Amino acid sequence: MLSVLAVVAAAVLFGTTGTAQAxxxxxxxxxxxxxxxxxxxxxxxxxxxAIAAAMRRxxxxxxxxxxxxxxxxxxxxxxxxxxxxxxFFLGTDRNGVAVGTVVALGSAPVLAxxxxxxVRRRGPRAAWVGATALATIGVVLLAFGGDGAAGSGADPVxxxxxxxxxxxxxxxAVCQRRxxxxxxxxxxVAGWMGGGAAVIAAPLLATTDTAWLATPMGxxxxxxxxxxxxTLAYTLFTWGLRALPAATAATLALTEPLTASILGxxxxxERLSGLxxxxxxxxxxxxxxxxxxxRPARDPAPFVAEG
Numbered sequence: 668m669l670s671v672l673a674v675v676a677a678a679v680l681f682g683t684t685g686t687a688q689a690x691x692x693x694x695x696x697x698x699x700x701x702x703x704x705x706x707x708x709x710x711x712x713x714x715x716x717a718i719a720a721a722m723r724r725x726x727x728x729x730x731x732x733x734x735x736x737x738x739x740x741x742x743x744x745x746x747x748x749x750x751x752x753x754x755f756f757l758g759t760d761r762n763g764v765a766v767g768t769v770v771a772l773g774s775a776p777v778l779a780x781x782x783x784x785x786v787r788r789r790g791p792r793a794a795w796v797g798a799t800a801l802a803t804i805g806v807v808l809l810a811f812g813g814d815g816a817a818g819s820g821a822d823p824v825x826x827x828x829x830x831x832x833x834x835x836x837x838x839x840a841v842c843q844r845r846x847x848x849x850x851x852x853x854x855x856v857a858g859w860m861g862g863g864a865a866v867i868a869a870p871l872l873a874t875t876d877t878a879w880l881a882t883p884m885g886x887x888x889x890x891x892x893x894x895x896x897x898t899l900a901y902t903l904f905t906w907g908l909r910a911l912p913a914a915t916a917a918t919l920a921l922t923e924p925l926t927a928s929i930l931g932x933x934x935x936x937e938r939l940s941g942l943x944x945x946x947x948x949x950x951x952x953x954x955x956x957x958x959x960x961x962r963p964a965r966d967p968a969p970f971v972a973e974g
Contacts (some may be wrong), residue, residue: 682926708897716858744864761825805950
């Protein structure tokens with residue numbers, strides 16, 4: 668159950684990103700905010716991984732040699748992590764935050780389940796299928812109930828962007844699961860993803876207008892998005908993933924749009940229709956069922972740290 672709570676806590680932190688950006692400076696762009704988040708948060712993940720690795724080497728000696736294909740999976744986590752940002756913001760820019768967010772996060776569990784089946788030849792459990800179907804219904808109700816314009820038709824390019832973001836999330840979740848299965852320590856996995864993403868994001872950030880970073884509000888937003896919603900959140904997510912299938916973790920991550928909607932109401936003064944409220948309730952029930960199905964009796968054997 669601790670693994671479930673870790674992933675849910677990570678998703679709650681993910682869900683604060685939209686509100687943090689809304690409360691931040693006006694002179695920002697999605698690309699500059701996303702890349703700043705990756706530079707700060709990815710560097711934080713890499714530092715945590717380096718410190719943890721040094722402590723393990725002092726205690727256990729040198730880690731075992733890794734297979735070359737494992738480093739391919741590690742590189743894929745970083746590439747997918749970076750790709751998620753512009754694709755996600757493309758979806759929200761074309762179709763609005765509500766529709767873009769729920770299409771991206773709502774598609775991730777299904778895509779992760781299919782990708783995990785293709786990679787590991789392990790079909791999803793009935794409990795996951797039922798809970799994911801219920802949660803997906805919830806995010807659809809939330810999307811179309813949260814924005815009256817959504818019913819008039821969604822922009823296809825925006826939909827492709829959101830689906831691409833969901834696919835990116837699925838890719839790094841499945842690749843992380845593969846590395847954990849190979850004996851990689853959760854902090855090592857998160858460090859490779861974050862450090863690689865920071866290296867890719869830094870030159871992209873340099874091409875944007877970053878004057879907002881010099882303001883107190885801008886610096887505070889970048890630090891929150893980087894350290895809390897990225898470093899801490901992805902450390903919790905990867906740690907929780909060690910004892911959960913990638914598809915289950917992706918479904919639990921639907922706590923993100925749930926959190927974002929609640930913050931939108933409580934902090935930003937947004938209003939939801941009755942349909943959207945129903946969607947929140949259905950989503951919450953689906954997540955609760957999934958958490959129950961992943962209780963400790965069904966968890967794999969305890970993780971043994973290596974490398």
